[in-house]
Amino acid sequence: HTTMDCAQCGARAKHALPLSERTYTCTACGAESPRDKNSARVMLVRAGLNPASADLVSPATC
Ligand SMILES: [Zn+2]
Structure with a gap:
């Protein structure tokens, strides 16, 4: 389910992402x-x- 987890806050999307x-x-x-x-x-x-130290916005702004 990694594709449905938010990389910024770690929340899990409740819906599956359409392939499109x-x-x-x-x-x-x-x-x-x-x-x-x-x-x-x-x-x-x-x-x-x-990876957040590289190019992600700080999670504090999430
Ligand atoms: Zn999130």
Whole structure:
């Protein structure tokens, strides 16, 4: 379910993303990101890395 988890706040989308939907929009914080990039970040975070330090907006603004 990594593609449905928000990379910014960690919330899980309640609906599955249609394959035609290329942009993931978080229903909790409203963050938008390309779905493949979002899922990649989620996996990085779960692997113990912190991609947020690179180019993500601070979660505090979420
Ligand atoms: Zn979010």
